Amino acid sequence: MSAPAPPAVVDAEPLPRQEEVLTEAALAFVAELHRRFTPRRDELLARRAERRAEIARTCRLDFLPETADVRADDSWRVAPAPEALNDRRVEITGPTDRKMTVNALNSGARVWLADFEDASAPTWENVVLGQLSLIDAYTRRIDFTDPVSGKSYALRPDAELATVVVRPRGWHLDERHLTDADGTPVPGALVDFGLYFFHNAQRLIDAGKGPYFYLPKTESHLEARLWNEVFVFAQDHLGIARGTVRATVLIETITAAFEMEEILYELREHASGLNAGRWDYLFSIVKNFRDGGARFVLPDRNAVTMTAPFMRAYTELLVRTCHRRGAHAIGGMAAFIPSRRDAEVNKVAFEKVRADKDREAGDGFDGSWVAHPDLVPLAMESFDRVLGDRPHQKDRLREDVDVRAEDLLAIDSLDAKPTYAGLVNAVQVGIRYIEAWLRGMGAVAIFNLMEDAATAEISRSQIWQWINAEVVLDNGEQVTAGLAREVAAGELANLRAELGEEAFAAGNWQQAHDLLLKVALDEDYADFLTLPAYEQLKG
Helix, strand or coil: CCCCCCCEECCCCCCCCHHHCCCHHHHHHHHHHHHHHHHHHHHHHHHHHHHHHHHHHHCCCCCCHHHHHHHHCCCCCCCCCCHHHCCCCEEEEEECCHHHHHHHHCCCCCEEEEECCCCCCCCHHHHHHHHHHHHHHHCCCCCEECCCCCCEECCCCHHHCCEEEEECCCCCCEEEEEECCCCCEEEHHHHHHHHHHHHHHHHHHHCCCCCEEEECCCCCHHHHHHHHHHHHHHHHHCCCCCCCCEEEEEECCHHHHCCHHHHHHHCCCCEEEEEECHHHHHHHHHHHCCCCHHHHCCCCHHHCCCCCHHHHHHHHHHHHHHHHCCCEEEEEEECECCCCCCHHHHHHHHHHHHHHHHHHHHHCCCEEEECCHHHHHHHHHHHHHHHCCCCCCCCCCCCCCCCCHHHHCCHHHCCCCCCHHHHHHHHHHHHHHHHHHHCCCCCEEECCEEECHHHHHHHHHHHHHHHHCCCECCCCCECCHHHHHHHHHHHHHHHHHHHCHHHHHHCCHHHHHHHHHHHHHCCCCCCCCHHHHHHHCCC
């Protein structure tokens, strides 16, 4: 079979140095990935919809009987971690703009999650120049001076830099600016993976590291199998040894929580660990059990801490599963952004972060995430205290953990209930985040927290769920579409007063308000906020 034509770049303004990323050979590689794997991607997306409909109908979910033999087999393990990924005690996350690239690599964290997914709005500029930032980092051409602040940014010596793990977009997102001969867009996941792998795999190997990835939004072991097939083909195609790729899977969907072992099994030649992603996990619970009534209603998002019984079940099962199979267990995000003006806010928040990281290290996690460089030393202390000189604690098998299906679904074990303040916060954060996303910003500081697309998803999902479950708030008001519109109108008025008429008009505030209400109030629940939002994203 002849090679497919390279995908065409459509509806995109030329970018500086784009020819270094969008080479003929790189685009031909992406085209081959698209030809081979997009049909199966499409089948798996259809399977997602069928499965969600079944869960919504039955309000049940269990471990898969057809893969019981995989779970029962004690003999298999994932491949040993490469040296560059053996110590992952602190990982920092963020988008791939030049400033973040330098700051993250210099942060002192062991790993940088270079994000093309939830922390990056997928403008063509962010997609292409983000790839260029990584190429420039590996060739040490990333140094620059900010034209606004005048501050210079330069990389530390190679030995002091974080190891890069790239997160491509999820399977559900397309890249509208790259289309095949039929005009079909290439999946964003294959664009992000393909361009990065093609340009950097051999360069990373030569530097003693490798092409490492975080896989987001995975809903089943069959989706992990598809990624494994992509890895095998990519390595064979470029003459790279199989097993060079390493992948950490985010267990951020409720369905994936029931298939952790199977996911590791499918990727075992390429697997390096699993991660507990909090906000998307809660979003997934709402999405799948949105018709389940009061039993599945979540309270305010900030009331659902990692100590909630069903969240403890999820995280402890993750640690047990990873360590049983020789994989790293990576904990959740500390999203706090330190204040330069309020020391008291910092003191309270730092104590919460420290308690969270102490708990994760004590539970057996091998590392954890932070969103800001100032939190790296704090998280490092928690893991240093438990790990000492050891790179991880995979020897803690957590055989005391026994998690059943009902434990993962015990949403009604929480005492907390939805509040009016929680509704207001969901609207505030939803509008503020979406407005920034529509301007091309995927990681946004809101109320001293670094928020990404998962935040907006849980915000709009809770509004939708509370309306449809006819929730009564702590002030006695029932959540209705009318109440949501009233709160949103109030937030819009507050923003206008806060920003001033000129700045308000220059932003995307009305557009963000309208989009939030659309995905929060429509009778048909949109699978992902980013799908209708992408249609409105310029660039």
